[in-house]
Amino acid sequence: PESADLRALAKHLYESYLKYFPLTKAKARAILSGKTSGSAPFVIHDMKSLTEGEQFINCRQMPVMEQRSEFGHVQESASEVELRFFHRWQYRSAEAVREVTEFAKSIPGFVSLDLNDQVTLLKYGVIEVLIIMTASLMNKDGMLISYGQIFMTREFLKSLRKPFCEMMEPKFEFAIKFNMLELDDSDMALFLAVIILSGDRPGLLNVKPIEDLQETVLQTLELQLKMNHPDSLQLFAKVLQKMTDLRQLVNDHVHLIQLLKKTEVDMCLHPLLQEIMKDLY
Amino acid sequence: KEKHKILHRLLQNSTSPVDL
Secondary structure, three states, X not given: OHHHHHHHHHHHHHHHHHHHOOOOHHHHHHXXXXXXXXXXXXXXXXXXXXXXXHHHOOOOOXXXXXXXXXXXXXXXXXXXXXXXXXXXXXXXXXXXXXXXHHHHHOOOOHHHOOHHHHHHHHHHHHHHHHHHHHHOOEEOOEEEEHXXXXXXXXXXXXXXXXXXXXXXXXXXXXXXXXXXXOOOHHHHHHHHHHHHOOOOOOOOOOHHHHHHHXXXXXXXXXXXXXXXXXXXXXXXXXXXXXXXXXXXXXXXHHHHHHHHHHHOXXXXXXHHHHHHHOOOO | OHHHHHHXXXXXXXXXXXXX
């Protein structure tokens, strides 16, 4: 009966993962390997294709002033294009934070935690979750963006000016190793919940109920990995080890963003991302 | 609480889309 409860939890979290996250790993892998019936993604590999591909970028959240005017074809410098692309990226990230928040709220027991602790768990967990989810969209040559409509090459991201060029490379390195574990979407749902329910985030008021919730999800993840990957030795331990790398990645990411804020006078950070990154590490 | 206004709002509003 206890294992039946854990299976039910795994099913529930997988269902809410499918409900809140628009691009699953299964779908992303199909697009990346060219196995979808739809059209192939638009490839951005240089400044010219970036300018052309902007029309495909899903930017529901962009303020009107950010949209290209009818005079958009007047000479634009590469740095303007880079900056505008970064803005769009940010708005998609803020939308992704909202998706992760809805997913967190669907974890049984999460909304009963102290509201301040819910905020702390999200503040510290959300970038880790987004990095893990981005790994699903990456291969060694590039990554899908805009809900899978665009493939942006790794070389192009590396060619941007400093410090933009340094933003994604560590995530690619992480993703290539993480993807070797071959987790599927149902495993990912549980792993993301484990990350969110970390009882050691700074400033938590009431750690015990968080640890209790995490313990149940950890047992579920362990059982799930044994059943889903019977031949993969020590997979549970390997997955948990990734949590250490993630913290370092987030730390480096936040420092890069802080550097950007100093060097790019025209850059304004989305208010939600500001809230999350302020005094994070 | 003021420091994390939007996060609070995202957590407290149920499924309705939040103006980010």
